[in-house]
Amino acid sequence: TTVLEARDVHFAFGRTPALRGADLRLGEGEILAVMGPSGSGKSTLLHCLAGILVPDSGEIHFDGQRIDRLGETGRSALRRDKFGFVFQFGQLVPELSAEENVALPLLLSGVRRSAATAEARVLLERLGLDGLAARTSGELSGGQAQRVALARGLVARPRVLFADEPTGALDSLTGEQVMDLLVGSARAEGTSVVLVTHEPRVAAYADREVVVRDGKVLALTAEPAA
Ligand code: ADP
Ligand code: ADP
Numbered sequence: 263t264t265v266l267e268a269r270d271v272h273f274a275f276g277r278t279p280a281l282r283g284a285d286l287r288l289g290e291g292e293i294l295a296v297m298g299p300s301g302s303g304k305s306t307l308l309h310c311l312a313g314i315l316v317p318d319s320g321e322i323h324f325d326g327q328r329i330d331r332l333g334e335t336g337r338s339a340l341r342r343d344k345f346g347f348v349f350q351f352g353q354l355v356p357e358l359s360a361e362e363n364v365a366l367p368l369l370l371s372g373v374r375r376s377a378a379t380a381e382a383r384v385l386l387e388r389l390g391l392d393g394l395a396a397r398t399s400g401e402l403s404g405g406q407a408q409r410v411a412l413a414r415g416l417v418a419r420p421r422v423l424f425a426d427e428p429t430g431a432l433d434s435l436t437g438e439q440v441m442d443l444l445v446g447s448a449r450a451e452g453t454s455v456v457l458v459t460h461e462p463r464v465a466a467y468a469d470r471e472v473v474v475r476d477g478k479v480l481a482l483t484a485e486p487a488a
Pocket of ligand 1: 275278279280298299300301302303304305306307
């Protein structure tokens with residue numbers, strides 16, 4: 263079944279078109295790599311799928327519901343409750359410890375601090391970070407910080423994890439460790455993943471690849487049956 267779908271999505275930044283009729287379908291539990299050259303529209307497509315940007319035209323459907331027509335409140339609730347995010351630079355809150363950063367999405371969803379902290383510890387342990395729970399991002403290596411960011415992206419058990427160049431700032435060995443954890447966690451939870459990358463080695467972790475070129479999506483490998 264299809265979890266998330268973009269239909270004929272157009273988006274322009276002022277006069278700069280970024281998406282010109284993009285179509286994409288993400289299956290339940292599917293890990294989809296979105297590749298393509300810099301400036302082709304990958305991040306814009308991710309932001310439209312995730313309800314961060316609203317398309318100028320076209321439709322975004324999540325779980326059979328049209329989400330591009332939701333207001334900012336509805337889209338922000340959706341992002342909080344159903345989606346997880348991990349970006350190129352972890353973007354941890356520098357004043358908070360690793361554990362507090364991971365607990366943050368749960369606290370924002372109204373989970374009590376004790377339960378949020380307990381869940382954050384589970385995620386940190388699963389990602390091999392239990393010894394680092396008290397550290398702030400300034401006290402973590404790049405790879406460790408990115409694993410903390412991944413833990414934060416997964417802690418609320420999202421239906422869809424959006425990963426935009428999640429290994430882009432890491433050396434290749436550290437990037438492989440992060441990808442092993444990302445894919446392993448997604449598989450274990452049945453989480454669908456939209457993985458934006460321009461690195462073929464990262465895309466190789468996905469079930470399927472598409473390429474974005476000039477704001478359109480070219481399918482590379484066959485779509486799974488709906
Ligand atoms: P990619 O992720 O493939 O590198 P983007 O989606 O970031 O591509 O960008 C697509 C196009 O939109 C590019 O021409 C880029 O310069 C432009 N663009 C992206 N973000 C902005 C922005 N905030 N303001 C203006 N133009 C933007
Ligand atoms: P990516 O790694 O996806 O290619 P970029 O480095 O192109 O991302 O862009 C990083 C950020 O800068 C994005 O948030 C994007 O929206 C913004 N951006 C990209 N192109 C432009 C632009 N031409 N004008 C203003 N902002 C831009």
